[in-house]
Amino acid sequence: MEEKVIEARNLMKSFGDLDVLKGVDLDLLKGENLVVLGKSGSGKSVLIKIMVGLLKQDSGAMRVLGKDVANLGVKELNKLRLKIGFSFQNSALYDSMTVKENLEFPLVRNIKNLSRKEKDKKIEGLLDSVGLPQSINQMPSELSGGQKKRIGVARTLILEPEIMLYDEPTAGLDPITCMDINNLIVQVREEYNTSSIVITHDLTCAKVTGDRQAVLLDGQFDAVGTFEEVFPHAEDKRIKSFYDYNFINS
Amino acid sequence: MTEKAEDRKPLLSKKIDKFFTGLADAWNFVRRFFKEVFIPPYEFKEVVHQCYRIGVESLPLIALTGFIVGIVFTNQSRPSLSEFGATSWLPSLISIAVVRAMGPLVTALIAAGKVGSSIGAEIGSMKVTEQIDAMEVSATNPFKFLVVTRVLATTFMIPVLVMFTDFVALMGSFLSVNANENVSMLTFFIQVFDAISFLDIISSVLKALLFGFTIGIVGCYKGYNSSKGTEGVGRAANAAVVMAMFLIFIEELLVLQIVNAIRMM
Ligand SMILES: Nc1ncnc2c1ncn2[C@@H]1O[C@H](COP(=O)(O)OP(=O)(O)OP(=O)(O)O)[C@@H](O)[C@H]1O
Ligand SMILES: [Mg+2]
Numbered sequence: 001m002e003e004k005v006i007e008a009r010n011l012m013k014s015f016g017d018l019d020v021l022k023g024v025d026l027d028l029l030k031g032e033n034l035v036v037l038g039k040s041g042s043g044k045s046v047l048i049k050i051m052v053g054l055l056k057q058d059s060g061a062m063r064v065l066g067k068d069v070a071n072l073g074v075k076e077l078n079k080l081r082l083k084i085g086f087s088f089q090n091s092a093l094y095d096s097m098t099v100k101e102n103l104e105f106p107l108v109r110n111i112k113n114l115s116r117k118e119k120d121k122k123i124e125g126l127l128d129s130v131g132l133p134q135s136i137n138q139m140p141s142e143l144s145g146g147q148k149k150r151i152g153v154a155r156t157l158i159l160e161p162e163i164m165l166y167d168e169p170t171a172g173l174d175p176i177t178c179m180d181i182n183n184l185i186v187q188v189r190e191e192y193n194t195s196s197i198v199i200t201h202d203l204t205c206a207k208v209t210g211d212r213q214a215v216l217l218d219g220q221f222d223a224v225g226t227f228e229e230v231f232p233h234a235e236d237k238r239i240k241s242f243y244d245y246n247f248i249n250s
Numbered sequence: 251m252t253e254k255a256e257d258r259k260p261l262l263s264k265k266i267d268k269f270f271t272g273l274a275d276a277w278n279f280v281r282r283f284f285k286e287v288f289i290p291p292y293e294f295k296e297v298v299h300q301c302y303r304i305g306v307e308s309l310p311l312i313a314l315t316g317f318i319v320g321i322v323f324t325n326q327s328r329p330s331l332s333e334f335g336a337t338s339w340l341p342s343l344i345s346i347a348v349v350r351a352m353g354p355l356v357t358a359l360i361a362a363g364k365v366g367s368s369i370g371a372e373i374g375s376m377k378v379t380e381q382i383d384a385m386e387v388s389a390t391n392p393f394k395f396l397v398v399t400r401v402l403a404t405t406f407m408i409p410v411l412v413m414f415t416d417f418v419a420l421m422g423s424f425l426s427v428n429a430n431e432n433v434s435m436l437t438f439f440i441q442v443f444d445a446i447s448f449l450d451i452i453s454s455v456l457k458a459l460l461f462g463f464t465i466g467i468v469g470c471y472k473g474y475n476s477s478k479g480t481e482g483v484g485r486a487a488n489a490a491v492v493m494a495m496f497l498i499f500i501e502e503l504l505v506l507q508i509v510n511a512i513r514m515m
Contacts, residue, residue, distance in 0.1 A: 052387050078389035092384040096372070106388040159388075 003030040005163055005195045006051060011060035013046055020046050022219030023060070028163070033189055033196045035210030037203075037242065042216045044199045045089060048165045051197075052086055053077050065162065082110055085156030085194070089167040091148040093140040093155070100136050103127070103155050110159060126154045129191065130184060146177035153184060157192060164188060164196040170205045182208040203243065215239055279471045283401055286394050293399050300403035308364045308411060312357055316415035319356055320422025323347060328430065337431055341438050342445035344423045349446050349454055353416040355502060358461035361408055362494040366469040369400055370490030373473025374483040382474075397474065401466035408462030409455050416454075453509045460505070461498050468494040 006028035013021040020043035028034050038044050049055040050062050053069050062069045067080055093102050103123045107114065127133045130150040140148060149169055156164065166185060170178040182205050189196060198209050206213055207227050214224040217238055223230045230239065324344055331337045373396055376382050385392040424438050469490040476486035 049383075054383050054386060081387050081389045084387070086384070086387045088380050088384055090379060092380040094381055094384070095375075095379070105390075109388065109390050 004028065005030050005065055006197070007061070007063040008047070008050075009061045009063075011047070011050065011062060012058045013043070013050065013055065014058060019219060021057070024216075024220060026214060026221055026224075028195055028197055030195050031189075031193070032211045033185070033198060033209050035206040035213045036197055036199045036216060037201060037206060037213060038199075038216030039201070043219060044216055045167055047216070048086070048167060048197060048199065051165060052081055052084055082159050083162045085153075085159070085161035085164040087149075087152050087156050087164065087166045087169060089171065091140075091145075091152035093143075093148055093151060095140045097140075098136075099127075099132075099138050099140070099143075099151055102140070102151065103158050106155065106159050122158065126157055127151075129187070130154045131180070146173045146181065149173070149181060150184065153181075153188070157188065160192060162194060164192075164194045166196065166198045166200075168199050168201070170200060170202050175204075178202065178205060179208075181205075185209045201242075215242070275475070276471055279474070280467060282393065283398060283467060286391070287398050287402070289394075291394075293395055296395060296399040297402050297406075300399050301407050304361075304365050304403055304407045305411070307368065308361050309414070311364060312360055312411055312415055313418050315356055315360055316353075316418035317422040319352055320344070320348065320419035320424075321426050323352070323419075324423040324426040340427050340431065341423070341433070341441035344420065344427075345442040345445040346450070348416055348419045348423070349450050351502075353419060354412050354454055354457045354461060355498070356419075357412045357415045357458070358408060358465065358498045359495060361404070361411065361462075362465050362498060363491055365404060366465045366490045366494045367487040369404075369466065369469030370473045370476075371483055371487035373397075373400075373470055374476035374486035375480075377474060377476055378478050378480070378482055397467075397470040400470055401463060404466030404469075405459055405462040408465065409458035412454065412458040449509065449513065453505065457502070457505050460501055464497050464501065465494050468497065 004027045006026070008024050008026040011021050011024040011026075012019075024047060026034075026047075036044055036047070046055060050057050051064055051069065053072070056070050064080060065083060067076070069077070069080070072080065093099075094105065097105065100123060103126065104119065107119060107122070123136070124133065127136055130153060132147055132150055132154075135143060135147060135151065140151070143151065153166070153169070164185075169181050169185065173181065185196065185198060186209055188194060196209075198205070200206055210227065212225060213227055213230045214221045215230065216222075217236070222236060223239055324340060327340065327343055328337060331339055331343070373382075376396070382392045382396070385395060420439075420442060424433075424435060427433050427438060428435070472486045472490040472493065476482040
């Protein structure tokens with residue numbers, strides 16, 4: 001049996017009267033790219049926030065790298081978080097810091113006695129691999145949306161995580177930049193050997209980056225499988241409309 | 251953790267409930283500050299950075315205001331004193347007014363407007379753009395890095411700024427007294443220091459510490475709990491100023507009662 005890096009079992013989460021997750025089961029296998037699709041507000045971001053302990057589920061279990069996230073102490077949780085790269089929906093770059101300081105932040109706070117030279121080399125290397133070496137001294141406010149996303153990805157990669165969680169990496173970007181980001185996600189997996197979850201509602205992104213697709217419908221995963229299995233011949237109206245909508249519009 | 255207090259059925263009315271849960275929230279925030287401030291790692295570098303920022307941000311405005319307050323207060327007091335032929339009391343009067351009340355109050359109010367609002371807005375925008383979450387997932391305690399450092403910085407810097415305001419205000423007053431009553435600087439400052447007691451200085455410093463803490467913690471609290479969206483950030487900044495100013499006046503009143511009680515003893 002293949003190794004599972006993330007296991008969610010019967011996960012429930014509600015906010016007040018709003019039930020967002022209603023019994024989610026999900027496995028992320030080592031080395032795979034899993035795409036999570038779903039309508040806006042279906043709870044995709046909530047799901048991955050539970051994975052890093054930013055939110056706590058009401059019931060059910062979330063195991064990441066064999067650890068039960070909800071019941072970890074602060075130290076252990078932080079240790080686990082260092083192995084997970086979380087790329088935020090809106091990049092969440094620290095806007096009082098330059099691009100370089102943004103990348104430095106996780107590095108200097110978590111790895112002691114790293115020399116200036118090693119640090120700079122690492123930062124420059126990463127900026128190269130996301131294709132933005134010239135932005136090193138810019139402020140986040142001077143970057144475009146797509147550039148911010150890439151810097152955000154670079155910042156999460158700097159600690160060489162085992163798992164990458166991308167929250168809508170291509171939302172709101174033009175098709176060409178989308179393709180750049182999709183390629184970056186594929187390239188990251190090859191270069192850094194990560195297992196990833198990619199959240200999106202863009203089927204092109206899903207097709208290019210995902211080994212498996214999972215569709216979050218009404219608080220549960222309805223269809224899980226390869227792109228061909230899930231989409232073109234979907235019987236469920238909601239999945240079908242998802243597919244039709246995307247390809248009629250592109 | 252999962253169920254927020256607001257989600258429960260209201261006990262009295264919704265508004266009153268909200269007031270008390272808000273109070274409890276704020277209290278927990280203050281408690282958390284006192285817990286985390288003593289646990290290592292300490293963010294010395296960030297505290298220094300924040301102190302520097304607060305100083306630079308408010309110094310020009312405080313210098314100007316302090317100076318004007320000194321001159322205006324002197325010129326306003328002169329006519330009443332001269333009726334009794336007592337203009338020679340001006341330095342002592344100004345000294346007491348500035349050191350006991352005006353210095354700390356003026357500084358704190360200006361800092362509440364300038365520093366408190368900027369802390370509220372900054373932390374609020376970090377909250378709504380998920381920068382605080384980003385910090386948390388990169389294994390940094392955002393409360394420590396953002397809140398504790400800023401509160402410490404305001405608590406240390408407001409007393410420093412108060413001393414500066416006192417000095418500038420007295421200088422302003424001196425210029426006026428020197429021009430009108432022909433008093434030398436030495437005489438002026440001898441009278442100034444004669445008029446104030448050790449208790450005045452201690453209470454002034456304590457008050458400044460308290461005001462500084464208030465400005466920092468209120469700004470951070472409002473920012474940390476700001477609602478989603480840019481509107482929430484604006485509201486947080488605004489609420490930080492209003493709340494801090496309100497509390498500063500209340501504290502001023504309380505400290506005054508205590509100090510006067512001590513003075514009577
Ligand atoms: N901290 C929170 N407090 C209250 N409600 C929340 C919170 N976080 C999320 N929600 C609610 O949970 C629901 C799911 O939110 P979530 O952010 O996971 O959606 P999403 O699937 O990521 O949507 P999008 O594609 O727009 O990002 C939404 O209705 C949202 O209002
Ligand atoms: Mg989302």
